[in-house]
Amino acid sequence: MSSLQHVNPTVKGIRESAHSGLQSLAAHVTQEIAQGVQKPFKEVIDISSGDPHKAGMKPISFVRQVLAVCLHPELLGNKTLPLDVRLRAQRLLEVCDGGSVGSxxxxxxxxxxxxxxxxxxxxxxxxxxxxxxxxxxxxxxxxxxxxxxxxxxxxxxxxxxxxxxxxxxxxxxxxxxxxxxxxxxxxxxxxxxxxxxxxxxxxxxxxxxxxxxxxxxxxxxxxxxxxxxxxxxxxxxxxxxxxxxxxxxxxxxxxxxxxxxxxxxxxxxxxxxxxxxxxxxxxxxxxxxxxxxxxxxxxxxxxxxxxxxxxxxxxxxxxxxxxNPPRPGDPSYDTYTQEILHIQATLSQNAQRAHEFLNDLPGMSSQPAKGGIYLYPRLHLPSEIIENAKKLEVEAGVLYCQMLLKEEGVFLGAGCQNGETTGNHYLRLCILVPADTLEEVLARLASFHLRLMDTCP
Amino acid sequence: MSSLQHVNPTVKGIRESAHSGLQSLAAHVTQEIAQGVQKPFKEVIDISSGDPHKAGMKPISFVRQVLAVCLHPELLGNKTLPLDVRLRAQRLLEVCDGGSVGSxxxxxxxxxxxxxxxxxxxxxxxxxxxxxxxxxxxxxxxxxxxxxxxxxxxxxxxxxxxxxxxxxxxxxxxxxxxxxxxxxxxxxxxxxxxxxxxxxxxxxxxxxxxxxxxxxxxxxxxxxxxxxxxxxxxxxxxxxxxxxxxxxxxxxxxxxxxxxxxxxxxxxxxxxxxxxxxxxxxxxxxxxxxxxxxxxxxxxxxxxxxxxxxxxxxxxxxxxxxxNPPRPGDPSYDTYTQEILHIQATLSQNAQRAHEFLNDLPGMSSQPAKGGIYLYPRLHLPSEIIENAKKLEVEAGVLYCQMLLKEEGVFLGAGCQNGETTGNHYLRLCILVPADTLEEVLARLASFHLRLMDTCP
The missing domain is CATH 3.40.640.10 (Type I PLP-dependent aspartate aminotransferase-like (Major domain))
Incomplete structure (x- = not known):
């Protein structure tokens, strides 16, 4: 029989992700909306971690087309799919044992x-x-x-x-x-x-x-x-x-x-x-x-x-x-290239846009990003919030994220989850999202942030 | 820097699968064939472990069709796919975050x-x-x-x-x-x-x-x-x-x-x-x-x-x-049911066929199988083989499998890999394979086995 006392001490010692508390809260808010509770927003936008498709980014067509054919090889005969997609799928099936992705x-x-x-x-x-x-x-x-x-x-x-x-x-x-x-x-x-x-x-x-x-x-x-x-x-x-x-x-x-x-x-x-x-x-x-x-x-x-x-x-x-993506001259090359460039442009423009927007907010400062998919702006929180967090026994950045989530339905990560121990407070946001999603996030975030700074001068 | 002395002692203590030696040999024989070395067989048949698709069994069409649509949702509009396939894919995409299997x-x-x-x-x-x-x-x-x-x-x-x-x-x-x-x-x-x-x-x-x-x-x-x-x-x-x-x-x-x-x-x-x-x-x-x-x-x-x-x-x-497979009345129901019944019938007939065939060989005995995908017949080996194995410092069942692999290109598992320690010798064969593959395996196995029993009376 296994009870708590029999659990491997190493396993017991695994720190739970600091993220999981906010995740539960996000799930709770989402459930409330589904149950018809009135909120000033229609849905929770989660850009706390890097999950581009969840945030609305589109997959690369070439990748999905080839995989679809590999799963259902009858599509090898489907002429609406580009020739290089079908040839590539055929080649990949040849290197699968028994010609199946199920091996x-x-x-x-x-x-x-x-x-x-x-x-x-x-x-x-x-x-x-x-x-x-x-x-x-x-x-x-x-x-x-x-x-x-x-x-x-x-x-x-x-x-x-x-x-x-x-x-x-x-x-x-x-x-x-x-x-x-x-x-x-x-x-x-x-x-x-x-x-x-x-x-x-x-x-x-x-x-x-x-x-x-x-x-x-x-x-x-x-x-x-x-x-x-x-x-x-x-x-x-x-x-x-x-x-x-x-x-x-x-x-x-x-x-x-x-x-x-x-x-x-x-x-x-x-x-x-x-x-x-x-x-x-x-x-x-x-x-x-x-x-x-x-x-x-x-x-x-x-x-x-x-x-x-x-x-x-x-x-x-x-x-x-x-x-090993499509090469110049391949039927899928142009679409593939356009899709990749679109993703890279979105990311680069979002990085610039979010950095400037956040730096313009009072009580927030952001270092420019040169790569990757996260921004990590610093919060200069009013002492009232920090006192409040102490009373509630929660890290002040986490309290900020909780309030933002409840009031505006925006789910961002808190810097303490990234091991921050300097006593400073940070936010983590994934910027690999469609441009209009980023705009929506920034608008909601600004609305919350300015309200907070106003009420706690 | 990491060298062997820094490797986690627990990891060092992990016993390597006894299977890996025979796997290497099988890979070697396959490579020889590819290089044009003449053998009395055209390819190695591996039924040492349970990998039905590798052995030539076919996937269930309904499963593959739905997954293909989920990967490439443009196929939702493909009328050559059954309606229930497309509806099911749509439903599954709805429960994926962002409507993508990439989340x-x-x-x-x-x-x-x-x-x-x-x-x-x-x-x-x-x-x-x-x-x-x-x-x-x-x-x-x-x-x-x-x-x-x-x-x-x-x-x-x-x-x-x-x-x-x-x-x-x-x-x-x-x-x-x-x-x-x-x-x-x-x-x-x-x-x-x-x-x-x-x-x-x-x-x-x-x-x-x-x-x-x-x-x-x-x-x-x-x-x-x-x-x-x-x-x-x-x-x-x-x-x-x-x-x-x-x-x-x-x-x-x-x-x-x-x-x-x-x-x-x-x-x-x-x-x-x-x-x-x-x-x-x-x-x-x-x-x-x-x-x-x-x-x-x-x-x-x-x-x-x-x-x-x-x-x-x-x-x-x-x-x-x-x-949650197709139900009676769904467009995919008949095909799905036929495919499942075919697999179950193949398995059951193979179990019977292999059991009887192996029991008829001198120096081999098999218990009938009532479920699962393996047979585990016992080898009654001539003492000459057992002596030989001792000299070569290899388990006698493994020696048998090595010889079978080299001489007939059939790759079966040895009972010692299943933790057998009684001193008896066993073979392990997966019987979830197409009927003609099983026949080919049994023919090659019998040919090797009878030759062995003949030369070591």
Missing amino acids: YTDSSGMPHVRQSIAEFIMRRDVGVHSHAKDVFISAGSQRGLMVILKLLASGEGDTQTGVLTPRPCPHTLSTLLDDAGVALVPYQLMEDRGWAVDLSELHRALKCHVQDWKSIEEVIRFAAAERLLLLIDEVYQDSVYGQGKEFISFKRVLFEMGKEYSGKVQMVSLHSLSSACMGECGLRAGYMELVNMDPEVTHFVDTMLCTDISSPVTGQLALDLMV | YTDSSGMPHVRQSIAEFIMRRDVGVHSHAKDVFISAGSQRGLMVILKLLASGEGDTQTGVLTPRPCPHTLSTLLDDAGVALVPYQLMEDRGWAVDLSELHRALKCHVQDWKSIEEVIRFAAAERLLLLIDEVYQDSVYGQGKEFISFKRVLFEMGKEYSGKVQMVSLHSLSSACMGECGLRAGYMELVNMDPEVTHFVDTMLCTDISSPVTGQLALDLMV
Whole structure:
């Protein structure tokens, strides 16, 4: 029999996502609306986390068309679908065992897709070699990260494996580290310098969002000197939009730093189908590339992935389409390109628009974003709110989000969920949403915020 | 930096699947054929594990059609697809956030699908109540089992959580238990009594494959007396074919045993989209129903599933279709019913055919199967083979499988992979394959086996 006292102590120690309280409140408000309770808004808009399709962004047609044919191969004969869609589906079905997406694949992913990913990485990194055997596909990049963390977890107390983690960090991270049994070792990024790191804390500068060549080199030298494994979240490599900024991978920089570094520094780079342009969160697929990892260690990555048996095939096939899109001349090329450009333009324009709008509000300040899909503006809250939060035993940023949700039906994240501990208050909003949704959010947010600042001068 | 010495000791202790050696050999033989090496066979037939589509079984059209429309909603207007397919897809898209399968879902599964599953269970168990809140969807039933095992894992040595496990057991189980950190506590099933349990070992009889009402009651009484949590693999509930046998769930029996048991005995029942009739292994979806679980414990199931963020949406939607198929009068009803009946008939006829064929071979004996998708015949090997295996330091059953693979291109599993430790030797073959594939396997197997028995009299 199992009762609370029998639950694995490690599992009991997993911190619940700080997000879950606000999620319950959002569900409650939504339910009230469904039950006919009168509200000054028709629906809750949730842009607290990165879920582009939920927010109304459209999927890439090419990806969906190919997957539809793979699921129902009779569509191979459907002439209303572009020829390259059908040829691509046929090719992908050929690499599925038994010609069906219903068959298991290797635990580490389909060899064909791993090869496509390795070729994509080589093109991206201007020729730096990549091998399919170092590419591991999993049901989302978080699952891949989990495998690496569990692999390296050991010790207790002072000897426990630690993960140097920036603050702010992704709001899903602390639950993951707890479950893996590793310690979160935080370092604070500095907001007033565009979220750069405090040099005295990490000895080297690194910039949040988009790092330039020089700062990546510094991080690599730091890792080499301290013999650290670099876990690199590169899921937003398709969404860099800061002026004059382009995506540069850590691996590319590493291999230009010469043999001293390129043959030595160990890296795990993560990418995901949930990334900005695809936004296919529900299909659950991501991959990681291991760089300079000891083959004996890599072996255990395989072993760990075996317990998942196989990652979802529709997701794996979509990864193949993500890294190997239509080429110029293909029937789907123009539509595909237009759709991608539209997403990138929406993201870049939204980043600019939200940044300026929020900075103009009294009691709010925002750093410009150069990449990724979040803004992280700071709240300068009236002391009355902060006192009120103390009485209610809730973090002031969370109280702000609760009130915003109840009064205006806008669901944003609170900075404390991203590990903020400086005593400052922040909001987190996903900006990969249709432009009119963003306008609606900003209008509701301004209305609430100005009311709040008015009543608590 | 991570090298072998830094790898988590628990991870290092995970036993590799005994299956992986034969898998490598099969891959090697397949590669040789591709390279033009002459063999007496054209391809390797792998029926060592349950992967029906890989073996040539066809998917259920209704499931694939609905999923294709969900992925590419323009197909909603395609009149060549049955009306109920399009209506069902429309309904499922309505319950996806943002109307897209690309959105995340709750970590425990989509509320709509959990509700469909609870209703299916109630129909199946003739009215015994089932609640959506006790149903948890995961990326395959093995993932669900893993969550429960990790939840209950604690202690070391004598106090380590143990799982009473039948031998033979599923060949993927030992890796899973190692990763979860629980001990495998085996009990031996008795072949000559149709794989029944040795009473002196477990104090109660339980029968492998298909248990009747009385033997289920005995297991439940045993669990109640010993205060054990029952982990019930009911993934083959749609594939019971023994004469006069029908599927009876543990939960149904429990609730007919009166309040003394029905309010007390804790159960976790697992079911999967990879089950016999659907065979959709690659879509990765399964569910578990928790019965009589302490809500405080259930809470941690939620927490654990949070680290997966969300299970694959195409799989979740397919689960909805599995538990809620077309009804009489629906345009897809006849085709659906024919396809299901064809699969069940193939399975039942194959079970009979393979059992009789294998029993007729000298040095082989087989128990009849009454459900599930495997046969597990015993090998009575000549002493020469057993000596040879000892010299080669390989289990004799594995040696047999290696030779069969090399000489005839047939890949079967070896009983030692199922935890067999009695010193007897067994084969494992999946019988959910097209009838002509089974014939080809039996012919090649007989040819090899008779040659072996001839040369080693």
